[in-house]
Amino acid sequence: MSFAGLVEWTMPHLIVAPILVPMGTAILMLLLGDSRRPLKAVLNVLSCVLGVLVATGLVFWVQHSGEVQAVGVYLPANWPVPYGIVLVADRLSAMMVLLTSVLGLAAVLYASARWHKAGVHFHPLFQLQLMGLYGAFLTADLFNLFVFFEIMLTASYGLLLHGSGWARVRSGLHYIAMNLMASTMFLIGVAMLYGVTGTLSFADMAIMVPAIPENDRGLLHAGAAILAVAFLVKAAAWPLNFWLPSAYSSASAPVAALFAVMTKLGAYAVLRVWTLLFPQDAGVSALYGGPVLVGLGLLTLAFGIVGVVATQHLGRMAAFCAILSSGTLLAALGFGAPAVTGGALYYTLGSTLAISAFFLLVELIDRTREVEERPLYVGELESEDPFAYPVDLMPVRDVNLDDDEQALIGRAIPAAMAFLGLAFIVCALTIAGLPPMAGFVGKVVMLSALLNPAGFGDSAPISTAAWLLLALLVIGGLLQVIAMSRAGVRYFWATHDRPVPRLRIIETLPIGALLLLVGALVWQADAVLRYVNATARALHDPKEYIGTVVSTKPVPSPTATGEGGLRR
Amino acid sequence: MEIILAIAIGVLGGSGVWLVLRPRSFQVLMGLALLSYAVNLFIFAMGSLSLDKEPIVQPGLVPNLENYTDPLPQALVLTAIVIGFATTALFLVVLLASRGLSDTDHVDGEEPDDGTALLPRPGHRVGTPEVGP
Numbered sequence: 134m135s136f137a138g139l140v141e142w143t144m145p146h147l148i149v150a151p152i153l154v155p156m157g158t159a160i161l162m163l164l165l166g167d168s169r170r171p172l173k174a175v176l177n178v179l180s181c182v183l184g185v186l187v188a189t190g191l192v193f194w195v196q197h198s199g200e201v202q203a204v205g206v207y208l209p210a211n212w213p214v215p216y217g218i219v220l221v222a223d224r225l226s227a228m229m230v231l232l233t234s235v236l237g238l239a240a241v242l243y244a245s246a247r248w249h250k251a252g253v254h255f256h257p258l259f260q261l262q263l264m265g266l267y268g269a270f271l272t273a274d275l276f277n278l279f280v281f282f283e284i285m286l287t288a289s290y291g292l293l294l295h296g297s298g299w300a301r302v303r304s305g306l307h308y309i310a311m312n313l314m315a316s317t318m319f320l321i322g323v324a325m326l327y328g329v330t331g332t333l334s335f336a337d338m339a340i341m342v343p344a345i346p347e348n349d350r351g352l353l354h355a356g357a358a359i360l361a362v363a364f365l366v367k368a369a370a371w372p373l374n375f376w377l378p379s380a381y382s383s384a385s386a387p388v389a390a391l392f393a394v395m396t397k398l399g400a401y402a403v404l405r406v407w408t409l410l411f412p413q414d415a416g417v418s419a420l421y422g423g424p425v426l427v428g429l430g431l432l433t434l435a436f437g438i439v440g441v442v443a444t445q446h447l448g449r450m451a452a453f454c455a456i457l458s459s460g461t462l463l464a465a466l467g468f469g470a471p472a473v474t475g476g477a478l479y480y481t482l483g484s485t486l487a488i489s490a491f492f493l494l495v496e497l498i499d500r501t502r503e504v505e506e507r508p509l510y511v512g513e514l515e516s517e518d519p520f521a522y523p524v525d526l527m528p529v530r531d532v533n534l535d536d537d538e539q540a541l542i543g544r545a546i547p548a549a550m551a552f553l554g555l556a557f558i559v560c561a562l563t564i565a566g567l568p569p570m571a572g573f574v575g576k577v578v579m580l581s582a583l584l585n586p587a588g589f590g591d592s593a594p595i596s597t598a599a600w601l602l603l604a605l606l607v608i609g610g611l612l613q614v615i616a617m618s619r620a621g622v623r624y625f626w627a628t629h630d631r632p633v634p635r636l637r638i639i640e641t642l643p644i645g646a647l648l649l650l651v652g653a654l655v656w657q658a659d660a661v662l663r664y665v666n667a668t669a670r671a672l673h674d675p676k677e678y679i680g681t682v683v684s685t686k687p688v689p690s691p692t693a694t695g696e697g698g699l700r701r
Numbered sequence: 702m703e704i705i706l707a708i709a710i711g712v713l714g715g716s717g718v719w720l721v722l723r724p725r726s727f728q729v730l731m732g733l734a735l736l737s738y739a740v741n742l743f744i745f746a747m748g749s750l751s752l753d754k755e756p757i758v759q760p761g762l763v764p765n766l767e768n769y770t771d772p773l774p775q776a777l778v779l780t781a782i783v784i785g786f787a788t789t790a791l792f793l794v795v796l797l798a799s800r801g802l803s804d805t806d807h808v809d810g811e812e813p814d815d816g817t818a819l820l821p822r823p824g825h826r827v828g829t830p831e832v833g834p
Contacts, residue, residue, distance in 0.1 A: 276777060283784045290791055294798075302798045303810045306726065309792045310808070313733050314721065316788070320740045320781055327774070328747035 137197065140190040147194070148207040148222045150187045151230050151267035154180055159260035173256040174245040180260060181238040184267075188231035195227045196664065204681040206273075211687045215337040219685075221273040223678055224668040225478075229270045229401055232482060233394050235650065236489050237263050239643035243493050244387035246640045251296040251385060258295070262288035262391065269398055273682060274334045275323050275360075278402065282319065282367075286312050289395065292388045293380060304379040311376045315366035322360025329353045336682035339409040339675060343416060354421055357410060361403060361422065368399025369459045371433040377456060378440065382448030386496035389451070393489040396459045397481055404466055404474075408672045409679070413469065420469045427598045430464025431605060433457075438609040441616045447495040450620060451488060454564045457609060458484040464602050465579050470586065474669035476578030479662055483571025483654050487563035490647035494556050497636060497644075498624050549636045552645075554625045559648045561617035566610045571654040576606055578662065706746055713739035726796045726808050733792065737785040741778050748774030 158180040162173050195203040205222040241259060249255045265285025272278050294305045327333055329349050330341040345353055366373045381389050411421040437457025444450050465477035566572035583599040654661055713735050720732025748771030756772030758764045803810035
């Protein structure tokens with residue numbers, strides 16, 4: 134049976150598979166107890182591979198199912214639509230599930246080298262986190278979104294603390310308190326929206342919104358805004374992101390690599406709910422809150438830029454890159470224009486993969502420090518002055534210069550250092566958005582759509598916010614290059630007397646694979662851009678989504694049709 | 702009844718927010734707990750408030766909100782209570798770990814350097830004279 138045939142044969146049950154596979158794996162692992170780590174690592178990798186296959190199947194299905202805007206609907210308990218739980222796989226969901234599954238596979242491969250031994254229950258927690266992420270991307274009602282957020286968060290609390298240590302406990306305390314507050318806001322928002330619309334299903338709610346009486350509209354807007362605060366905490370929007378740098382940089386490398394997709398989950402939730410409830414043609418409520426989203430995105434972007442330049446610590450730099458990428462995404466989404474959203478989605482794919490790879494890479498680079506003989510000076514990494522002259526830039530005895538102070542050429546670079554250096558360059562180029570990497574393509578698509586709101590050739594007024602975003606993206610790219618080069622010089626060119634780290638294949642493989650995928654995004658930019666642009670158009674014109682979800686009928690029970698069944 | 706419920710939610714929510722903003726981790730925990738109570742009542746209030754009405758359909762009574770209370774918020778509250786309880790318990794564990802590792806119950810794990818650090822606190826007997834033989 135061909136892949137297409139297999140996908141067609143398993144639909145629509147394939148939609149629930151991304152949730153069931155990690156759940157089943159986690160249960161199985163818990164039954165195995167906390168010993169047998171190698172077996173569980175194998176199980177975890179297998180489950181992640183299966184997840185990637187299922188996600189590929191979903192993307193393949195929405196792409197090739199014959200319709201332009203394919204929306205797969207699955208009713209897990211077979212209840213009619215506004216009442217029961219609904220899972221929906223449309224283009225956006227399928228894309229995000231695929232992204233998550235790829236990051237999950239990379240992280241678990243990396244973790245199986247050594248990190249999974251650093252504490253208890255790493256593998257079950259990892260699978261539960263994946264389950265929560267997949268569920269949040271696939272669910273089509275507000276309360277299940279809350280439940281899957283909580284599954285994902287509860288697992289992430291455990292994963293953040295994996296490996297223990299004071300830094301993790303301290304940032305974990307802040308992270309948990311912040312997210313509990315966010316969950317509170319989430320519930321208030323859900324309750325208010327339910328009180329106004331009388332439903333929790335996204336599609337049903339989108340139908341109800343235009344009919345809401347004028348008196349209740351303020352309540353609807355307030356509810357949506359409170360809900361957005363909960364999402365924006367996850368999306369690391371300024372000023373709700375102070376917990377992120379310390380949490381992400383203190384988490385163990387594979388966990389941080391998986392967490393890279395969590396900020397995107399917040400942005401996804403904003404995009405999903407916002408485009409369904411307040412589309413362009415929603416009358417009074419059309420694009421409600423869009424300017425706020427743009428403003429917050431710009432501030433987040435600025436905060437991320439300052440953070441990247443101000444830090445000397447690679448882990449924190451990666452965390453600020455995540456904030457910066459999130460800010461770009463939020464600002465671009467807030468414009469509510471399909472072409473800009475398409476560019477932003479492409480940018481998301483590239484930057485999430487690169488940031489995830491960067492988190493893994495940071496740990497390997499830091500390992501060159503661990504084996505160093507000289508102890509770190511107190512406060513060296515956390516120096517207040519971002520341009521402090523690092524001690525290790527001083528020339529040392531075995532420096533790469535000959536007697537006449539001319540550089541020696543032809544000295545072989547160890548393969549491990551060469552790999553780390555190259556991977557670092559690819560990460561830096563992608564995250565900073567320089568050609569030829571994926572970040573550049575995404576930024577170009579976004580900016581050309583922003584600066585030509587009416588299409589090429591037509592002159593239409595360009596908003597101030599668009600100019601601001603352009604300026605911040607350009608300045609941000611420059612400052613990121615400066616910060617990354619500074620870090621690169623410091624870690625790769627000034628490390629003459631450091632022993633070469635010993636890398637294992639299983640640790641370098643995921644980094645290499647993630648960066649190759651970034652390359653593939655550029656290589657196949659045309660196909661990917663067509664996909665994301667169709668996604669953006671579907672998002673901003675959600676009639677197809679609403680129609681398909683609402684018109685889905687439960688599978689008739691065998692007894693009702695009189696063929697077989699229990700009552701015979 | 703609406704007034705009483707609104708005041709109860711307000712008091713719980715207000716105290717919760719105040720406690721969450723306090724510097725001691727146990728106060729934050731209590732604040733989060735109070736906030737989750739406030740939110741649970743709030744979800745309940747978002748259905749229709751009614752007395753002596755069950756959410757279970759009985760024969761001969763038209764199933765609408767005139768005759769029954771809305772069952773959905775009750776189901777939501779039940780789920781929210783379970784999830785809130787579990788995550789609060791988890792926070793308590795991390796709180797205890799933080800207390801054990803840092804030897805202080807400040808949320809940042811270190812005392813602010815504003816002079817109050819030397820004041821006696823429960824659990825820390827600063828300045829207690831040594832007991833002689």
